[in-house]
Amino acid sequence: xxxxxxxxxxxxxxxxxxxxxxxxxxxxxxxxxxxxxxxxxxxxxxxxxxxxxxxxxxxxxxxxxxxxxxxxxxxxxxxxxxxxxxxxxxxxxxxxxxxxxxxxxxxxxxxxxxxxxxxxxxxxxxxxxxxxxxxxxxxxxxxxxxxxxxxxxxxxxxxxxxxxxxxxxxxxxxxxxxxxxxxxxxxxxxxxxxxxxxxxxxxxxxxxxxxxxxxxxxxxxxxxxxxxxxxxxxxxxxxxxxxxxxxxxxxxxxxxxxxxxxxxxxxxxxxxxxxxxxxxxxxxxxxxxxxxxxxxxxxxxxxxxxxxx
DNA sequence: CGCCAGGTGCTGA
DNA sequence: TCAGCACATGGC
Numbered sequence: 344x345x346x347x348x349x350x351x352x353x354x355x356x357x358x359x360x361x362x363x364x365x366x367x368x369x370x371x372x373x374x375x376x377x378x379x380x381x382x383x384x385x386x387x388x389x390x391x392x393x394x395x396x397x398x399x400x401x402x403x404x405x406x407x408x409x410x411x412x413x414x415x416x417x418x419x420x421x422x423x424x425x426x427x428x429x430x431x432x433x434x435x436x437x438x439x440x441x442x443x444x445x446x447x448x449x450x451x452x453x454x455x456x457x458x459x460x461x462x463x464x465x466x467x468x469x470x471x472x473x474x475x476x477x478x479x480x481x482x483x484x485x486x487x488x489x490x491x492x493x494x495x496x497x498x499x500x501x502x503x504x505x506x507x508x509x510x511x512x513x514x515x516x517x518x519x520x521x522x523x524x525x526x527x528x529x530x531x532x533x534x535x536x537x538x539x540x541x542x543x544x545x546x547x548x549x550x551x552x553x554x555x556x557x558x559x560x561x562x563x564x565x566x567x568x569x570x571x572x573x574x575x576x577x578x579x580x581x582x583x584x585x586x587x588x589x590x591x592x593x594x595x596x597x598x599x600x601x602x603x604x605x606x607x608x609x610x611x612x613x614x615x616x617x618x619x620x621x622x623x624x625x626x627x628x629x630x631x632x633x634x635x636x637x638x639x640x641x642x643x644x645x646x647x648x649x650x651x652x
Numbered sequence: 653c654g655c656c657a658g659g660t661g662c663t664g665a
Numbered sequence: 666t667c668a669g670c671a672c673a674t675g676g677c
Contacts, residue, residue: 361658452658459657462675535673540660577660598658615667639658 347391347402351415353437354386360640362441362587364451364464365471365515374480374510377408378444381478381512396481410439418592422627422634427607431641440636441587445555446548447515448588453541453575454534455583462533469532474516474524521545540575547573563591578616586632595623595631604638 358366358373366375372385380397382405393405406412415437423429454470455463521529522545529538547553553573558566566589570581582596597605597616605619608626627634 455657456659457657457672458659458674459676461677462657465675530673533674536660536671537673575660579659583658596658599656600658643658 345393345395345402347393347405347411348389349386349391349409349411350389351437352386352391352409352411352439353435354384354391354409356435356438356640357409357441360435360438360636361460361643362583362636363443364455364460364467365512369510374512376478376512376514377404379478379514380404381480381510383480383510394480396479408442410442413439415439418630418633422630422637424627425608427604428627428634428638431637434644435637435640438637438640440592440633442590443588444515445558445584445588446518449544449555449570449573449576449584450515450521450541452580452583452587453544453573454537456537456575456577456580466533468513470521470529470534471513471515473528473532474520475513478512478514480510480512518545518548522549537575540573543574544576558585558589563593566591567594578620582632586635592630592632593624595620595627595635597623597635598639600642601635601639604642 354373358375359368363375366373372383374381374383376382377400380395380400382393382395382397382400384391384393384405386392391405391409419432419436423432450470451463451467454466458466521541524542524545526538526542529542534541544553548555553569558569561569563585566585567581570576570584571578576584579596579598582594585591586594586596595601597619602616602619605614605623608622609619614622623635624631
């Protein structure tokens, strides 16, 4: 069991706010992946406790993924410019924008279009089971005298005799794997009409026509333009990928929930998404993406009855 | 059953 | 440029 101090941070708000689709909450612990490394983590007051069987997953790597190096107080001070976002900040203080793998984020949000989060999670999990590699979180050398591992019910934790707590997951498929997948099989996983989009985008990367890792080093506009060249990637998905996968904090993804939240600023006047996007960027500034994530999470959790997590 | 979901691509004006 | 429409699927 290892520990990381984490000030001004909420693991639960961060992992359940719809930016990542592969974290499973089992008996108070979140199980998931950072890149190819499997991780078990929970927050106890101001401290993160975690376990991993991958030596490559250093505390620094975890801190980077969770964006604990950023000065959240400073960021929130910049975007706390009206009552609506102020309330969202009060409700979910500690929510941070993750630094996820770029390819995984791109593929995930292609699947996310015109879809709901429950089904997105299922689609991505089936995609990983079909095309990823099995990865187990192996038991620690000196397992305590705890009772038998609980039976997990999440699809992430199968009963196939995985490591500690029965956890066994699958790594995210590589681009070349999905580029070679058949559209029919992708459809059989429930991807629907997104199947050819995902395959085409995977092929674009596999053929070297989109150097995706390079997008981390370029400006927001250049990254977005490049992402828009992918099949199944429009304005909204490109912004999600830029924000969650490539640290472009100016990105302001507008989906149906954010569109609803934005009506607050325009007294329900009908506005195009382009207009809302322009307004949001000048209203919230260079960390507009943080404002967006707080607004998104707040409006969804306000609909408490129908929102999971 | 009908409606909704972290929309995109295509078409025709 | 922009409104209007089809698109797969499953949860509620």
